[in-house]
Amino acid sequence: MSKTRASGRTVGGLRSLSLQAPAVTLLLLWMLVPLGMTVWFSLQRYNLLMPGMESFAGLENYEYLFTDPALWRAMGNTLLLVGSVLVITVGGGVLLAVLFQQEFPGRGIARVLAISPFFVMPTVSALVWKNMMMHPSNGVLAWLAGVFGLPAVDWFSSLPLTSIIIIVAWQWLPFALLILLTAMQSLDDDQVEAARMDGAGPIAVFFYITLPHLKRAISVVIMIEMIFLLTIFAEIYVTTSGGPGLATTNLAFLIYIQALLDFDVGLASAGGVVAIILANIVAIFLVRLVARNLES
């Protein structure tokens, strides 16, 4: 019996199942009840401001949602936001990881400083960027532009989505750096040295040794960031409120508008269901990709 206990499957399968059952049931309830309620609400005509008008609506909410031009704009913005931030953080993260791997005086302090933005709360960093960096009259960037004799940029009006991408990338670049730097430290120095002796320059070393070595770490970074970036909310709420127009409305913000500004529970739930489906599609592809990478 003791032989098989580690896997808990072959012998006494029923017993171990009965032991697992409470935990599994609780987890299922934890997940299924909210999910079931969201799906149920999404089939209802239910607006908080219209008490007593609740009725079964069938797929009306979905129909309304999918004919709403705002949905497609929000999906586009979501993908653009996630994509751009991923490119910036992974690209920048790899370069910074290589840089911070070099020996230089004060390296420890420099590393801590480079990683620290990740520990700033999203709302706080959004406020700092809004009022101290990107403000068209008081901001550091406006001052910098003035030094070079250029007109100040009104970031959140003229480049709204770009501004959000900059803020979010600033927050997540340290995360990528942290993971990639750790991976860099497991890179075998002998290998690099051997390549050097064979006459490989720094660029060749980077492309043929460092980058392949970082592949797994990069796929982990992409997966984790993707999960969090799909639901970016605080940065948008604090800075642009999804505007001007719909320029910075992503899926999460659209659902917020429907639920807490329009109080349309049915429509917001339908939006939630769509978001779940979208997240799952993305997740399936990613998990496959990462799993393949980790196996090879």
Place this chain on the structure above:
Amino acid sequence: MKLAYAFPLAGLAVATAAQAETITVATVNNNDMVIMQSLTEAFEEAHPDIEVNWVVLEENVLRQRLTTDIATDGGQFDVMTIGTYEAPIWAERGWLVALDDLPEAYREDDLLKPVRDGLSHEGTLYALPFYAESSMLYYRTDLFEEAGIEMPEQPSWEEVREWAAELHDPDNQLAGICLRGKPGWGENMAFVSTLVNTFGGRWFDEEWNPELDSPAWQEAIAFYVDLLGNYGPPGASSNGFNENLALFSRGNCAMWVDATSAAGKLYNPAESQVADRLGFAPAPVAETPKGAHWLWSWALAIPASSEKQEAAQAFLTWATSQEYIELVGESEGWTSVPPGTRESTYENERYQEEAPFAGFVLDAINSADPTDSTLEPSPYVGVQFVGIPEFQSIGTQVGQTIASALTGDTSVEQALQSAQRATERTMQRAGY
């Protein structure tokens, strides 16, 4: 959604103490309400059996919390701070306690009529006004004198544009005019609606068909985008009431059209650098004087879900009473008293003396008519809003679209077309 279910739990946490009854008052973080909070002790001294627990929130957050609480029958609050928009709609749904047995000493007949009417449903009062406001034009007398401009009794928008162009001086951090640009039905749309009104437009025709792509809207929005875009402060599309108040009181705006309730702050030298060179005039007009200035009041109401309605009513009648106004006048200075609610405030000589804008504000409030605010007849009540539940959603969407026109993201014509389409969809969904 989950939020709505969490509220009753949060309510349990604030379990009541044994003897003294605790009432929870939800209010907005505006200056006058902060003063009310600081004077709680005076109320508790007069009512030893009542304790007051405060929830002070920013306007948008307050609306969300209150609406979810009252619509789900949460019962978390005993006194709610709501506005002219919510009061009749919520009263109609039976969410508010009717205030038809106010004590004689409260002097209900002292309340200004337009304000009282705005908070009533079918003739019954459902909320008591804490302060009320209309809108007006503030300007800097020093700049106007320097440029040799004479302010007429009733300025027109065309004149305002000329003055803004003349006074605009971005190199010295001075904008020709400051206006609301921050999206939201209670932010930019409050102002934009009055502008559209005076350009001769309306939100809906008598059959409830939206008219957002009408020539009057086109003209008004094009004017607004041109005026604020060219002669406004940088970042105008994210400035709301509070941001503009800060800009004007620091001397960064030559003109500002906004709520009369800002006057008290602007005339207070401790809070405003322009207190000694401040002029004011009625809100500018274009085609018609109708609906050129708005009517709004922040009021206190008791939700039907409250279990401490008597204590709540005691607080309500205290905070909106004549004595309270006098208390604020004595302790905080007369320019700080909540304006716009009572005849007696305006009869008070101390107030007249220290607040030169008093009579002017009284006229503005008394002359705003929410039942007749558009050139052509409209089916709705409200000057700067439409008194139907769907308006929150419509106003927010249209506000966003107008903001995108302001930043040049879309053209005025495109913006109004998409606003029209969005409004049609919402109205269709609501079954109009």
